[in-house]
Amino acid sequence: MNIESLREYCLSKKGASESFPFDVDIIVFKVMGKMFAFAPLTPKCGNFFVNLKCEPDYAIELREKYAGVVKGYHMNAKYWNSVFIENDVPDNIIKKLIDHSLEEVIKKLPKKSQQEYLNNDFVD
Numbered sequence: 001m002n003i004e005s006l007r008e009y010c011l012s013k014k015g016a017s018e019s020f021p022f023d024v025d026i027i028v029f030k031v032m033g034k035m036f037a038f039a040p041l042t043p044k045c046g047n048f049f050v051n052l053k054c055e056p057d058y059a060i061e062l063r064e065k066y067a068g069v070v071k072g073y074h075m076n077a078k079y080w081n082s083v084f085i086e087n088d089v090p091d092n093i094i095k096k097l098i099d100h101s102l103e104e105v106i107k108k109l110p111k112k113s114q115q116e117y118l119n120n121d122f123v124d
Contacts, residue, residue: 052101
């Protein structure tokens with residue numbers, strides 16, 4: 001996967017938007033005002049990566065399985081992973097992790113917001 005494919009996939013998620021709240025080099029993807037992914041637009045240590053929210057036990061499992069999954073860069077490592085997108089993590093797994101991140105964000109929303117999202121009855 002490359003950075004443009006990553007961007008396209010994130011934006012294909014229902015209600016997803018992109019912004020640059022930190023600086024012009026970090027793209028942030030949100031749904032219902034909550035961040036589910038962000039990625040620097042220039043490679044770090046020669047590689048592009050994306051930070052994704054993750055269930056804590058699954059986050060550890062992924063870090064043990066893939067060299068390209070590490071503790072979340074500048075994030076709470078318990079809940080966030082950095083996934084190097086041009087490493088040993090297959091594209092289909094990266095997409096699955098983006099979906100998982102989005103699900104983790106949605107399930108932390110108030111019940112009313114969750115229902116609005118599930119019913120497509122929301123304004124982002």
